[in-house]
Amino acid sequence: MTTTEQHIDEKLIPILEQVSDPEIPVLSIMDMGVVRSAVVINNIVKVEITPTYSGCPAMDVIGDDIKKALHEAGYKSEVDLILYPAWTTDWITPRGRKALEDYGIAAPLDADADKDVLLNGKRIVKCTNCGSQNTRMVSQFGSTACKAQFQCENCQEPFDYFKCLK
Amino acid sequence: MKNQNLYNYILGIADNSLILGQRMGELTGHGPSLETDIACTNISLDLFGQVRSYYQYAAKIAGDKRTEDDIAMLRKEREYVNVLLVEQPNTDFAYTIARQFLFDVYHFMFLTELQKSRDVTLSAIATKSIKEVSYHQRFSSDWIKRLGDGTEKSKSKIQNAIDSLWTYTDELFHQVEADKVMVGENIGVDVTQLKDNYYQRVNAILTEAMLEVPESKWFQKGGKEGVHTEHLGYLLSDLQYMQRAYPNMDW
Numbered sequence: 001m002t003t004t005e006q007h008i009d010e011k012l013i014p015i016l017e018q019v020s021d022p023e024i025p026v027l028s029i030m031d032m033g034v035v036r037s038a039v040v041i042n043n044i045v046k047v048e049i050t051p052t053y054s055g056c057p058a059m060d061v062i063g064d065d066i067k068k069a070l071h072e073a074g075y076k077s078e079v080d081l082i083l084y085p086a087w088t089t090d091w092i093t094p095r096g097r098k099a100l101e102d103y104g105i106a107a108p109l110d111a112d113a114d115k116d117v118l119l120n121g122k123r124i125v126k127c128t129n130c131g132s133q134n135t136r137m138v139s140q141f142g143s144t145a146c147k148a149q150f151q152c153e154n155c156q157e158p159f160d161y162f163k164c165l166k
Numbered sequence: 167m168k169n170q171n172l173y174n175y176i177l178g179i180a181d182n183s184l185i186l187g188q189r190m191g192e193l194t195g196h197g198p199s200l201e202t203d204i205a206c207t208n209i210s211l212d213l214f215g216q217v218r219s220y221y222q223y224a225a226k227i228a229g230d231k232r233t234e235d236d237i238a239m240l241r242k243e244r245e246y247v248n249v250l251l252v253e254q255p256n257t258d259f260a261y262t263i264a265r266q267f268l269f270d271v272y273h274f275m276f277l278t279e280l281q282k283s284r285d286v287t288l289s290a291i292a293t294k295s296i297k298e299v300s301y302h303q304r305f306s307s308d309w310i311k312r313l314g315d316g317t318e319k320s321k322s323k324i325q326n327a328i329d330s331l332w333t334y335t336d337e338l339f340h341q342v343e344a345d346k347v348m349v350g351e352n353i354g355v356d357v358t359q360l361k362d363n364y365y366q367r368v369n370a371i372l373t374e375a376m377l378e379v380p381e382s383k384w385f386q387k388g389g390k391e392g393v394h395t396e397h398l399g400y401l402l403s404d405l406q407y408m409q410r411a412y413p414n415m416d417w
Contacts, residue, residue, distance in 0.1 A: 051215070054212060084294070087294075141209075141301075
């Protein structure tokens, strides 16, 4: 139960990659790392997903979207929500990080740098608009549970930063 | 019910988060600034998310027709077992922050220990929740310092709120029957062991914030036994409004 490995049947990957987080449509749930297992047992696909934050309202929609995508591909499925091991931002893939940045959300830094930014006001989060690191935190909490609000002092653009969760 | 003590124990944890979540949710659209409004409602959302995991587990243990929603919404005032601290109203922003701070410091310590529970579900919920609560604690501690070390007015307001709410802090370490049984089974957290550390940490932050640590040794309790302050009834009439107006409604 302590494993952080994913068990995903290869033929299911292209189907699951079509499903995205409804709050961040550019990010597939696979790149987000919320799918922990997906295997076919007795012709039924058993999928386990884990929430990013406990109160994430997107989880129900994600569960339904997974069932729909699998149904369209000819599979019956069951989706379970698991809490352990707890999701971490380390599970976002490099492709997922790039998708976030392109969408205007700064990708999470590592835990130490994140602390420096959120607690000590260190200016290292790159503006998603102009790339300047002259940015300041406006609030530790943002438009969704997983983000903090930032503003670039260079181009004045406000943007979200995906908080590091470990 | 076979596991009545475990069921009661879970409600003891969950009700704190439900009622505090409802209090923070009241600030939706009413926060003193956009950023604090969003922060308070984010905290509320985190707490509600955690609460769902606890009530889902409680419903499973109850093993009857009750769902997580029934447990959250369909109890009477005397059946809620949250501590008195979390039901105290949003008198002003200082009260909101003081209440959150006094609870967050406890909550973080509590979840740290609950991660070691022999019960795998409780341990998993704690491991998930503590990441969120560490953000809450940062937010409220930061505001304690800002207000305490701010203007004369902000200092007097936050001092007043801390002084008023102090009387509810000792109940966090009060054990009811279910707590004692669960501690004995290595499922529950022995909160009496957290008390010294709690006051040390709270006092350190208050001191850093240039505030006085209250000296009063008179403490109020009762919430964990279902005996609440007058504020809970009003809160519940809001929380349960839809179920009271349209019994058994669903969506």
